[in-house]
Amino acid sequence: MGAPVLQWLVRALCGSGVGLAVLLVAGCGFHLAGQHPLPEQLQSVYIDVENPYGVDVPPLQRALARRVVRSGGKIAPDLQTARSVLRLSHLTTAQETIAIGPDGRSLEYQLITSVDYTLAVNGKVLLPTETQTISSDYSFSTQQILAKEEEQSRLQRYIQDELAELILMRITAQLSQLPPPAGATAAP
Template sequence: MNRAIAAALAGALILTLAACGFRLQGTAPLPGGVDSVRVTFDQPYGVAEPPLVLVLEQRLRARGALGGGDADARLHIAEINTRRRLLAVSPEDARGAAYELETEAVFDLRIGGKTRLAHESLTVRREYSFDDTARLAAEAEREELEQAMQAELADLILLRLDAVDAAE
């Protein structure tokens, strides 16, 4: 009897989540008529792709929607800006104790040669504290935080692409 009630409750929960528009992260659909997206980024002085571009490509590949030169849509990452701002100073030695990290992505979307999004900008901010006694660990934490922020930006960009259909 308890199993039947638990199964009924689980089914009701699943139906409720489906009805409210809930989707697992990374499963948002692409705009109508778009089966593949090519991600581009101009980096004149860099060697490797930034984490944002790599995560976007990974998410699209997982959906089977990463395209090459013949893709239906082109997502161009125009800028990735990461800034660090001092929030607090240690009273012991007057060194930085807390910082704010901000990563901004500016991007364009073209579908079938037509610009659908131009110079869209999304920003993610995080704060972290800095322990001067563990400087190497703090730098590693900052780098991990920056990568996590760029992964979050990738998810936000894909959600923004999903909203393109509703806008037009």
């Protein structure tokens, strides 16, 4: 066998191996992180946030919107055009001291974010209010105040994004347990 034929054979086998691996992974239902298919009820959703003292869009609302759009859904501009309404309320973020040094200064904190949510479809509450909470710990040093403040900020963004993912996964799981609406045909 000549060198060009051998090179072609190696490329063909490697290419078909990669193609086969892609087909196998796609066939088993694998999705990249944050790439879960949305249920029909979330294809057009309005995210309504009860934020009486806020002047800006909460990071959780932005994280949910990004995840819905990334998964193929659309964010409705208002309540009237939305098929579904995801209501977020009692959004709280707290920081608690969990470790104190011998000098009485805080050495470690826990960031806690909690939110209540409910889902209404076509004006009817489909999923009653549920609470989701996420927490994460981080250390603190007075010698590295700027670095630790940046770490806290990154951690808060991460928590908001994880909370958005958790809410969407929980809603998807709950919707899959509901009986199909009257008049709908069951999938084969």
